[in-house]
Amino acid sequence: MKVSDRVALVTGGSRGIGKAIVEALAHGGAKVAFVYQSNQEAADKLVAELTAAGREVMAIKADASKKPEADAAVEAVIAKWERLDILVNNAGIIRDKLILAMTIEEWQQVIDTNLTSVFNFCQAVIRPMMGNRYGRIVNMSSVAADFSNPGQANYAASKAGIEGFSRCLATEYAKRGITVNCVAPGFIETDMTIAVVNAAGDKIKSSIPVKRLGRPEDIANAVLFLASEESSYITGQVLKVDGGLTLGGMG
Numbered sequence: 513m514k515v516s517d518r519v520a521l522v523t524g525g526s527r528g529i530g531k532a533i534v535e536a537l538a539h540g541g542a543k544v545a546f547v548y549q550s551n552q553e554a555a556d557k558l559v560a561e562l563t564a565a566g567r568e569v570m571a572i573k574a575d576a577s578k579k580p581e582a583d584a585a586v587e588a589v590i591a592k593w594e595r596l597d598i599l600v601n602n603a604g605i606i607r608d609k610l611i612l613a614m615t616i617e618e619w620q621q622v623i624d625t626n627l628t629s630v631f632n633f634c635q636a637v638i639r640p641m642m643g644n645r646y647g648r649i650v651n652m653s654s655v656a657a658d659f660s661n662p663g664q665a666n667y668a669a670s671k672a673g674i675e676g677f678s679r680c681l682a683t684e685y686a687k688r689g690i691t692v693n694c695v696a697p698g699f700i701e702t703d704m705t706i707a708v709v710n711a712a713g714d715k716i717k718s719s720i721p722v723k724r725l726g727r728p729e730d731i732a733n734a735v736l737f738l739a740s741e742e743s744s745y746i747t748g749q750v751l752k753v754d755g756g757l758t759l760g761g762m763g
């Protein structure tokens with residue numbers, strides 16, 4: 513999957529799935545910037561590891577839900593590497609509550625972090641990508657966009673929103689050489705899912721046809737393909753990477 517000599521920006525790249533995406537792109541030869549919000553230790557560690565391995569990487573502290581911070585992050589990448597070819601909108605949070613218990617702040621925080629951040633970064637990269645007549649945008653959805661998980665109305669709305677947004681963006685800029693796709697992970701072992709895994713990991717595994725939880729690398733491999741030159745005829749799609757979780761079988 514060719515990403516070498518490309519410049520990439522990954523939001524939420526300091527931990528979990530985003531970290532695996534940063535590693536995959538960097539080891540594939542791309543120059544990679546990643547955005548994190550607060551965990552500087554994790555960001556510094558990742559930069560140190562990849563730099564020691566001879567990769568070009570940079571960390572940017574920004575709140576992806578804030579438009580000026582997203583614009584500044586994109587400007588910093590272009591100032592350093594003069595172009596931007598690949599955008600992976602991966603930053604995301606959960607604030608699970610049943611509707612009657614959910615506060616407007618919990619609703620808004622999830623919508624802003626998961627969905628508005630995608631608008632923020634996509635809008636900021638479209639012009640530079642159009643200038644190069646090349647772009648790969650990969651937005652992180654979730655199987656929760658289709659599932660009906662009690663307690664996840666805010667999260668499901670944000671992820672379903674990402675999928676609809678991505679289809680529109682894909683049609684708007686297809687003729688400019690920019691593709692826009694989503695990856696929808698199933699159950700992946702990260703900080704986000706650690707509490708549920710500790711409480712019910714074996715039960716979850718038994719409900720997944722491949723009989724294991726997903727690893728961040730499973731998602732990174734799918735993102736790498738959609739971010740590569742080889743995926744040029746795929747746009748507006750959602751690729752589920754879930755070990756068969758959503759197939760609805762009985763085994």
Ligand code: NAP
Pocket residue numbers: 523524525526527528529530547548549550551552554574575576577602603604605625652653654655696697698699700701702703704705
């Ligand atoms: P995670 O381990 O909790 O990591 C979240 C990352 O997002 C961190 O790098 C965090 O930065 C960053 N972040 C959070 N809010 C941010 C903000 N406002 N601005 C900038 N960065 C922000 O999460 P994950 O499990 O890897 O999930 C990554 C993505 O995959 C999310 O979009 C999630 O919805 C999606 N997903 C995950 C699963 C799963 O099973 N894990 C399943 C389906 C979809 P800091 O380190 O600074 O906090």
